[in-house]
Amino acid sequence: MSQPVFVLVRPQMGENIGGAARAMWNFGLDRMRMVDPRDGWPNQKAVAMASGAGRLLDEAGLFGTTAEAVGDCTWVVATTARARGLTKPVLTPETAMAEARARIAAGEKVAVLFGPERAGLENDDIARANAIINVPVNPEFASLNLAQCVLLTAYEWRRQTNDVPGERVEMAGADWASGIEVEKLAAHYEERLDQAGFFFPETKAEGMKINLRNLWSRMRLTRADVQMLHGVMRQMVRWKERGE
Template structure:
């Protein structure tokens, strides 16, 4: 069973764009490329040079004389386009399209995504051979996407749907998050030294100033290394002040 979509480049005009598309594909684990009637013939050395490490995608690429030949064994086909061309078809965002692609591929179907030539995109004769369209939300005043950029966007959404993507990774750099008691000790250290320095003035505002200061410390997500650094800063400032007396 093919476990990811076929990427079908229809009448691509520049070998460099084919190579860049191969790089974009391999970035997101897509390795099955089909090329329909490439303008400059095949194989193409410009494509190989641009692929830069993704040559195996080009080595395995299948060449077809027409769109029907490239899509013949597929059960569901998406076509990327900036406009619907007055055709009655469902238009998906890249995210929803790849969510549907996952479902169909997991059910044993072959899925393809078509991308049009650089100059004007897919023609109506191409689009009618697709089951649905993919439209990328872009600036309406400049909707043209580079071929490889469009492949990259679809590949990214494929990876997001197929793999678990961790939204945020906290790199601790060898430290751990500070415990509540460690932050509390830091609060007291600053309160005591600021009290000595006469910071909490006037007296009737002292309690609210201390409360605000403690609230500030508790809002800060600090590591143990951060806490130690803040202790060290204050100690050094106190030593420096005492040397000047």
């Protein structure tokens, strides 16, 4: 398997099962297993909530116990917000999914356990896990909706397995301005501002020009930006000439 299995243990509401499926598919995960869903299976409310992720529900494995659901897995992590009195490594979602990625790359099978909405996983479920995932939430309101917890974990999986830049720019059909285009813009402004007497007094003129050039270099301009700024200056000159 090239991805972890997400195991929903005794999920209660069909809507949350569907929401979990949708959250998984948002991040490219499609291996779902369920343990003894409260309202039986299949569940039309789950199908409706899953929207375009219904295939996950069609292919989901159905098991009677947690032990059966993770029987073929070599590394199991359990999501829980509360200390359970069990000695286990406690990982953040980011660390857990990084470990999951490494283990799956080495040929292991990984499962992530999610508990029922009302009370979460029981100790008997967590005892079968090798580690715990603990989300750093508000301790005064630590409960996460099932689909929310699935979404958060799936997001961290996606971050670990895809080279996603921390920042990018949507160019909206524009291109970055070249150095010569910015240079011509700077010269245009310098010339017109010089004519208007902006660089005064003369003893400070050179420093002011350098600061203005530095301003242009700090601004990441597109060709459209450069054209607009040329137009702004041309229009200001025309306006002044009309006033004279």
